Amino acid sequence: MSSSPTRADEGGPVKAGGTKADDVEPPDRMSGGGDLMDVTMPQMGVSVAEGTVVAWRVEPGDRIEAETTICEISTDKIDTEVPSPASGVVAEILVPIGETVEVGTVMARIATGDGSGASPPQPLDGEAAGPSITETKSSSPSPAPAARNGDRRYSPVVQRIAAEHGIDLSQVPGTGRGGRVRKQDVLAFVDTSPVEEPPLHIESPYRPEPVAPVSDGGQLSRMRRQIGEHMKRSLDTAATCTTWIEVDMARVEVARKRLGVTGLAFVARACIDGIREHPALNAWLEGDRYTRHTDVNLGIAVSLGDDGLIVPVIPRAHELSVEGIAARVKDIARRARSRQLTPDDVQGGTFTITNPGQYGSIMATPIINQPQVAILDFEAVIKRAVVITDADGNDSIAIRPMTILGLSWDHRALDGAVAAQFLATVKRNLESVS
């Protein structure tokens, strides 16, 4: 949604002034007499120059409302939906499904102006046509008029509450002036929405594709093919070894309940601290070129259910507290599942954590996310009878919540001692959480 191209019918007070769309829109965005709106291939992050049309949701002649999805597009990293820049009738579709075009290419045109192709509304006579909207009574203490509804702006507190609860503000009805979303509106929305953020690994609403009969396998999806290519390439490239360590999670369990966050956030923080002592793991190996990174850009594998898996990155995760990491994980997981990630969200990772433990599995051999040199696997925390030794050296058997952390690492870049030392550091960090 970051780049809806242009906007012709915002509604609201500007109309009264007769400020027509073609007075304010850049001329190159408009074609013809000002009642055709271009739908262009959006810029989805700094690194992307082109995209592929995957599906059209409309046909020429269909009526479409502004901000509803007009088509689906795909880049090599991300699939997303393109919102219509205006309400109107689809005049023509210029890019067929499957074609790849550069950012900015016109993909379709929409006839605005009430669907009839009529000319835009004429300016009204009299004072309404004047520049009066820019003049406000200077002595009045009144706040400035609220943002127009079609171009919603949100106050800092509203945006903060929405971010904390993972709310899509466009879904929140506004009761403020001009339909503005006020603090009480977003709080009321929080109250009525399902509060529980679903855990990371659940069946995802990512793409409700029509499911073919199970017996008919059919072709792999784009995403499955891409995952397959990446995984196979990693195994063909890296000298992958996996090392495990057992960790007593008793302190983490207490702390995470107190903070209301997941164990993953603690494991992530412990890894970041471990990387500080063993920076060899926070690196890229590309051919013979080995690059250590100062920043920890932490990749978190997010399952999209049957659709596959994506690894969004938390940049500069070393600057975040456990709570901060938890909030960011929640945010990227939500955006991953609602297909709101941009290509920038999934690149630049320097270390990855995968966390598929909710079904009770205890060990895995994760595949390294190239060109990184290590990936940590965090599985289920399970109560076990373990031998513990007290301060006087007496052994006893106790019930402790245990987990097994698995680190896959690239033997081309480092040796097993470093991996083992790193895991020992992570274990120490987790067992000394306060």
Added chain:
Amino acid sequence: MPTLTYLQAISSALRDELRADPRVLLMGEDIGVFGGAFKVTDGFVDEFGTDRVMDTPLAESGIIGTAIGAAVVGMRPVCEMQFSDFISCGFDQLVNVAGKMHYRQGLAVPITVRLPSGGGFSGGPFHSQNPEAWFMHSPGIKVVAPSTAEDAKGLLHAAIRDPNPVCYMEHKHLYRRVKGEVPSGVFETPFTARVARAGADLAVITYGAMVPVALEATEDVDGASIEVLDLRSLVPLDEAAILDSVERCSKVVIVDEANATCAAGAQVAALIAEKGFESLDGPVVRVATPDVPIPFSPPLEAAILPGVERVREACRELLAY
């Protein structure tokens, strides 16, 4: 607890300090035999004598300069400006000598300057001003402004006992209109803000004579829950209390009786913009006197001073935002 007017509370604090501490002395124009223009020191000269309740010439610079000298050698003088407007004649002594003495020479200047301030009685441009912001802008001087009888006494005790020069803004309009229970004897009110009424939907931040105005204006604005924060102290400014109100209420109306530009409320607004931004759900709204002299004419004066209606309307507008 006795019920005192705001003015009686000020008298009570002065009397208690004079009785408790031989270093305390009062200086001012007509405060002795005449008992003060507003009768704050009525009868004082009989109890404490002319050495401790000193009538001075009409020379504010001399009053404050003398007080500074007395303070440096260990006295605790309290100067009365007959009207706060007249402080401009003593400006150099207060701002440049008293305010910077500790910085320059390490000497404490424990003087209190009482400033009967504010309008609302057709006093015109020389007898109605609220000059507190002049001193907020000048390092080395504390500025306090009570709105209740209890705070009038407690803040004056604290001001007299403070080792720094303190401008004590006493609002003339409150002198006889505000009454309240006031503890007997010496007690010090901290230089912090006070929640005059707790609320959740909007906070009115103000001080001095605008506190009762804000309370009346927001008694019932369409049923909204409106907080009123009484700053009480302008220097130091209670940032934590302000930001706490902003965080809880997210909408803020700031009311000054002073002229709007660079008023205390402007500083509060700047603080909120810088440190409370993430909590805001609307623009920070200010209600203040426009940048004009205070007129003699009662209708004109009523038109420019912030009143109940203007504050209520500002709240209503912001609530709807």
